[in-house]
Amino acid sequence: MTFSRLFKAVALMGAASGAALLTGCAANPMAEQGMKAGGHEYVLTVTRPNQLHIIDTETKDVVRSCDVPGTFGSGSIASSPDGRIAYVLTAGTEKVVGFDIRNCDIVFAANQSINGERVKTFVSLAVSNDGKELYTVQNPTRKLNDRYDVLQPRLAVYDTAAGLNAKPLRTYPVDRRITKIAVMGDGRIVLGGADLTAINPNTGEVKMLSKIQNWNRAGSWVPPDAFAMFNQGEHVGEYIMPYFTIKWNGAPGDMEKAEFWWGMNRIDLASGEVEETETVPFEFIVFNWITDPLNKDILYGAFNQLSKHDISKKETVAAVDLDHTFYSINMDSNRTIYIGGASSDISVHNPDTLEKIASIQLTGDMSSADLRVVKLH
Amino acid sequence: MNNNKSKRALLGGSALALLGAIAAPTTVSAMDGASVLQEKCLICHTRTGDPEAPYSRISQQRKTPEGWHMTINRMQRLNGLVISPQEKQAVIQYLADTQGLAPSETAPYRYVLEQQPNVVEQDIDPAYVEMCARCHSSARFGLQRRTEAEWKLHVNTHMAINPTTELHALARDRSWYDIALNDTAPKLAKDFNFHDAAWKKWQAAPKPELAGRWSVAGFLPEQGDYSATLTITPTSNNRFELTLDGHFVDGTALKGSGKAKLYAGYEWRAQLNVNGTKMRQVMAASEDGQQLTGRMYQVGRDEMGGEINAHVGTAIAGVSPAAIKQGAVQEITIMGSELKGNVSLGRGVSVEKVLTRDNDRIVVLARAQKNATVGARDVRVGQSRDQQALAVYDQVARVAVVPAESIARVGGNGGLVPKVQSTYRAQAFSAGPDGKAGTADDLNLGYMPANWSVAPFNETAEHDKDTKYAGSIDQQGIFTPGDAGLNPERKFSTNNLGNLKVVASMGEGDEQVSGDAHLLVTVPVYIKRAVQ
Numbered sequence: 072m073t074f075s076r077l078f079k080a081v082a083l084m085g086a087a088s089g090a091a092l093l094t095g096c097a098a099n100p101m102a103e104q105g106m107k108a109g110g111h112e113y114v115l116t117v118t119r120p121n122q123l124h125i126i127d128t129e130t131k132d133v134v135r136s137c138d139v140p141g142t143f144g145s146g147s148i149a150s151s152p153d154g155r156i157a158y159v160l161t162a163g164t165e166k167v168v169g170f171d172i173r174n175c176d177i178v179f180a181a182n183q184s185i186n187g188e189r190v191k192t193f194v195s196l197a198v199s200n201d202g203k204e205l206y207t208v209q210n211p212t213r214k215l216n217d218r219y220d221v222l223q224p225r226l227a228v229y230d231t232a233a234g235l236n237a238k239p240l241r242t243y244p245v246d247r248r249i250t251k252i253a254v255m256g257d258g259r260i261v262l263g264g265a266d267l268t269a270i271n272p273n274t275g276e277v278k279m280l281s282k283i284q285n286w287n288r289a290g291s292w293v294p295p296d297a298f299a300m301f302n303q304g305e306h307v308g309e310y311i312m313p314y315f316t317i318k319w320n321g322a323p324g325d326m327e328k329a330e331f332w333w334g335m336n337r338i339d340l341a342s343g344e345v346e347e348t349e350t351v352p353f354e355f356i357v358f359n360w361i362t363d364p365l366n367k368d369i370l371y372g373a374f375n376q377l378s379k380h381d382i383s384k385k386e387t388v389a390a391v392d393l394d395h396t397f398y399s400i401n402m403d404s405n406r407t408i409y410i411g412g413a414s415s416d417i418s419v420h421n422p423d424t425l426e427k428i429a430s431i432q433l434t435g436d437m438s439s440a441d442l443r444v445v446k447l448h
Numbered sequence: 449m450n451n452n453k454s455k456r457a458l459l460g461g462s463a464l465a466l467l468g469a470i471a472a473p474t475t476v477s478a479m480d481g482a483s484v485l486q487e488k489c490l491i492c493h494t495r496t497g498d499p500e501a502p503y504s505r506i507s508q509q510r511k512t513p514e515g516w517h518m519t520i521n522r523m524q525r526l527n528g529l530v531i532s533p534q535e536k537q538a539v540i541q542y543l544a545d546t547q548g549l550a551p552s553e554t555a556p557y558r559y560v561l562e563q564q565p566n567v568v569e570q571d572i573d574p575a576y577v578e579m580c581a582r583c584h585s586s587a588r589f590g591l592q593r594r595t596e597a598e599w600k601l602h603v604n605t606h607m608a609i610n611p612t613t614e615l616h617a618l619a620r621d622r623s624w625y626d627i628a629l630n631d632t633a634p635k636l637a638k639d640f641n642f643h644d645a646a647w648k649k650w651q652a653a654p655k656p657e658l659a660g661r662w663s664v665a666g667f668l669p670e671q672g673d674y675s676a677t678l679t680i681t682p683t684s685n686n687r688f689e690l691t692l693d694g695h696f697v698d699g700t701a702l703k704g705s706g707k708a709k710l711y712a713g714y715e716w717r718a719q720l721n722v723n724g725t726k727m728r729q730v731m732a733a734s735e736d737g738q739q740l741t742g743r744m745y746q747v748g749r750d751e752m753g754g755e756i757n758a759h760v761g762t763a764i765a766g767v768s769p770a771a772i773k774q775g776a777v778q779e780i781t782i783m784g785s786e787l788k789g790n791v792s793l794g795r796g797v798s799v800e801k802v803l804t805r806d807n808d809r810i811v812v813l814a815r816a817q818k819n820a821t822v823g824a825r826d827v828r829v830g831q832s833r834d835q836q837a838l839a840v841y842d843q844v845a846r847v848a849v850v851p852a853e854s855i856a857r858v859g860g861n862g863g864l865v866p867k868v869q870s871t872y873r874a875q876a877f878s879a880g881p882d883g884k885a886g887t888a889d890d891l892n893l894g895y896m897p898a899n900w901s902v903a904p905f906n907e908t909a910e911h912d913k914d915t916k917y918a919g920s921i922d923q924q925g926i927f928t929p930g931d932a933g934l935n936p937e938r939k940f941s942t943n944n945l946g947n948l949k950v951v952a953s954m955g956e957g958d959e960q961v962s963g964d965a966h967l968l969v970t971v972p973v974y975i976k977r978a979v980q
Contacts, residue, residue: 191611212608216492217505218601219608221625247625248614265623284621296621375940395934395941 105134106173110446112403113172115157116411117146118435123159125172128403128444131419131429137175141166146440147302149196149205151231154445158198158205164191167207169231172447179205181229181237188213188222194300194441195252197260198231199272205229206260206272208249209242224249226260228272243275251299253310256341263299263312267336267345281336281345283314293317295334299359301412302441306402307364310338315353335360350382355390358398363422364406373400373410377418377425391425393418399442411442481542484535492527505601506543508642510593512554513544513711514561514978521978526609541686541711548712549591550650551735560587560979561715562730562743563750565870566854573639578618579632588979589636593644596637603628655713656737658682663785663808664694665765666744667754669871669926673697673768675783675808676704678740678758686710690718695809697768697781716740719747729756751869761786764834767827770894771839771876772797775818779803780838782810782829789830793838796820816840822878823891839893841878845885847898847963848875849952854967856919858944861931865972872925872965874898874952898952900925905947905966912939918946918969925952929969945969 106113106127113134114126121139126132141162149158156178158169169179183190188211195208207229211222224247227239249264259269262277265284270277283297295314304310314334321328331353337346350360350370357372368383374397378390398412407428408420415436419429485503494504501507511519517540523529531539559567572586580589594602606613607625614624662678676694683689692704706720708729718729722744731742738760745753759765764784772778777800782791785808791799793814800813810829824836850873859867876896880889900921904910917938919929930944938944946969953962 189608193612193615210611212604212611214608217494219604221604221607247623248620250615265620294621296617298615298617298620300615392940 106447108447110154110448112405113154113445113447114401114403114409114417114431115148115150115172115441115443115445116417116433116437117143117148117159117440118415118433118437119143120435121161122434123148123157123170123172123175124433125157126417126431128405128407131431133431133433135172135175136434137170137172139170140168140177140180143438145194145300146437147192147194147196148441148443149198149302150305150443150445151198151202152200153202154447156198156202156231157443157445158196160192160194160196160207164193165189167192167196167205167229169205172445177235179229179231179233179237180235181205181207181233181239183207183209183227185238193248193250194302195249195262196302197252197254199254200256200258203231204240204272205231205237206252206254208245208252208262210247226262226270226272226275241272241275243270243272243277245270245277251302251310251312253302253304253338253340255338255343257343259343261310261338261340263297263310265297267312267338269343280338280343281347283312283336283347286347290323291319293319297336300439301359301399302443303359303361303399303401304340306404306444307362308340309362310340311360311362312336313350313357313360316349333357337362348382349385351380351385351387354387358412359400361400361402361408364402364404371400371402371408371422373397377408377410377420379422379425389425391420391427398439399437401442401444403444404446409442409444412437412440417442479534479538481538481540484531484538485542488529488531488535488539489523492529505598507547508595508598510547510549510642510647511544512549512561512591512979513540513715513717515591516540516543517978541709544711544715545686545713548647548715549593550644550646550712551714551732552646552650553593553644554591554715554732557585557587557590558732558742560585560591563728563745563753563980564743565751565868566851568853573635575632575635579624579628582616582618583613584977585980589640591979593640593642593647594637595642596634598642599633599636599640600629603633650713653735656733656735658688658710658716658733658737658740660760661785662740662758662760663763663765664692664756664758665783666756668696668744669752669754670924671696671698671700671702673766673781673783674702675765675785676702677785677808680708683707688718690720692720692722693808695783695806697783699804699809699811716742727753731756731758749866749869751871764827764829764832764837767834767837768894769896770837771841771896772814772816774816774820774822774840774842777813777815780812780814782812782827782834784808784829784832784834787829787832789832790828792828794825794827796840797825797838839878839891841891841893843878843959844876844893844896844954844961845879846877846890847952847954847961848877849873849950849963849965850875850895852965854950854965856927856929856967856969857972858919858929858932858969859972861933863932863972865932865974867929867932868972869929870927870967872900872921872927872950872952874925874954874963876954896954898925898954899923901951901953902927902967903949903951903964905949909947912946914946914948914969917944918948919944921950925950927967932972943971945971 112128121143123137125135139161144160144164147160156169165184167181190209190211192207197206209227210224213220225242228241229237249262251263253261262268266282267280295316297314318330332349334349356374358374360370360372363369370380372378376390397410401409406422410418415433417431664676664678674696676692679691681689688708694702704720704722708718714733716731726747729744731740740758744756766783768781796817803811820840824839827834827837854870856870857868859865873895876893877890879885880891921927934941948967949964950967951964
């Protein structure tokens, strides 16, 4: 904790004095826009009807809101590594639009529904480590005169420099039901679906990372219900696919003797290492998990409660009721917790006490939108 | 030439359609559905060249008028079909008559056509429960017959118009699309087979004659039991006028009139005004033409309705209440039509006095002897007899609240969707010969008045004070849910949802008996379809 405070302080100093150097510009254009670079952190989210909001983690103020073209999609967001460009899934999840968050300029747009197809993306949005490529998983259907075709889903690779009418550079077939994706240290992309796989975006080669639905456990475990509809984990470079499962201690179906478990597949994106573990017994609904940067065994989750869990003991160590239902959770490098989605306010919490320390009111409902934390360089 | 074709198609249709077209060829309602289909639908659909299945996608499905209505609505909403209300009506009539369902095919699923609230579908094949019957009723597909290719194409439609279908709970844990296509669709094609002989047989069968006078008995939640005479007058092919003339059990007059349509030779759909309230009747004529049975409910408030049964000719249609206690003196109303002659209530029950007498309703003061044997007896009025219509009992030993599982929906409060109430009746039983309540030999005493209240269903509901927020019940057994929207008074500012028990109690002191039913007060539905 001391370390992360220090880190934040250094980052702030850097922003104040050396931003010009860090960004490689003669002057600091961001200062005029009320934004700080040098790794200063901003929270990004989308609200209905369709605005991207940029929130300063230091002041908790909305510094800028950009109108997103098209009807609200899922509000999924991916960011360039330098934190400058936020890619937003919009137009009923058929389009990706990239914003320069420093001025709301639209620098990238890809309408995925072309060539007579209708192409939907279920939150699958990620940017390559060098920022040059954008990845989506596309779920195409085609309408004919009196019927629909359901086509094979695919990974689409876009050149982020392609401008406002971007077309995929390459596509590769992938499984159905892919939701959350993320880029690993080696450039491969984690595909979260029935199982966790990794795809090489240059060859299309897919390798199993971790079996979930097809796990090889003995018959007393029910195949898990795994699901991720929100992107987060950037604060520690992780990818978490939560799941729910049941262990029959008596006959299958004997609820009296059964154990109900939350679990997760957690990937360290830098190393590609995967853990599969039951986290805590099921007591209440948790939509998303994030890991404490100071201790990998500590997880935070949110829904009706903000909860803190110690998975080494398989215990919920603390939980506080939230003002209403929330979906998404994220953390800045100061370990401050942000909880959003569902409604129009972001609830801000202290990670040690779970106490609510601030509330950020937005202009509309976040519903299914991501809450992302970016470091602006 | 177009005309010629359509006439041929019509000849191939049901005898009834043919008759109507000849009898009244110029009315709007007799607009030629076959030619409308060719004009409006073949803009996108194609001629296959196969005389057995001439039109792509259209010819290899059979369904109810409501089913066709839903499909054509989607053609308008999502596919760009432009069609006038009269043309649409004509196509629905044509398709429901020529590619409809036989009475035996709709019999298991009448509840969904009748818009019955609170139906818990029982014994659905496990292969369908999670794959299909989690978003809508199993009746929605149970009321269709398709070829395997058509079931498969419809799976594709689901995926295309609702792409997250495969991501929902109970779908994302399996290969939903592959299973739907490769396992569910072939099974549907067997269980709900397009070529089922029932339809051919029904098409060839003589159709019920509906014109004339019918003796009607029914129930409405706010007014109770009623009896009436239903008079049906044909106006043109498959079109009728109707009047309803009778009394509610308390003596209030019941007067109604309206119009009706008939599909597939037996599906009766009427829209009428009953004592100033707009109502709908959804009934099926029995194959022998002796009965019409179904449900009558308020337009826009589907839950406010009840069963309606019509019989040909004179008959006792019902007795209310249907039980009398040993030693008691009470009023009993006999309902029916052309009720002429002496009233007899069976052994041990005497008619003290006839209080009122109409053609359709007799109210008597009845006395049951102290030692009258417990059990049901026939009720007679002149030559008419209603078997086992009145029970003599010693004591109410059990109360069942009907329906046992129910849903009400919050609404109103400035929102677009009104509240959906739920209505209950208390059914009484005496213990029967074994003296034990809750056993197979319990004697059904019919519906009786009760004291109504709500209670928390479980500890969570108690803790969250659901009885305070979720709504209240009146002494007619009508539950009115709370307002829609978030309630800052509640934990997590949640809405006024609740998990309740609806409790009916009868009798006093030691003799008090009560029963309960489960009520879930839940969120409004924004999309309501003809086949839920």
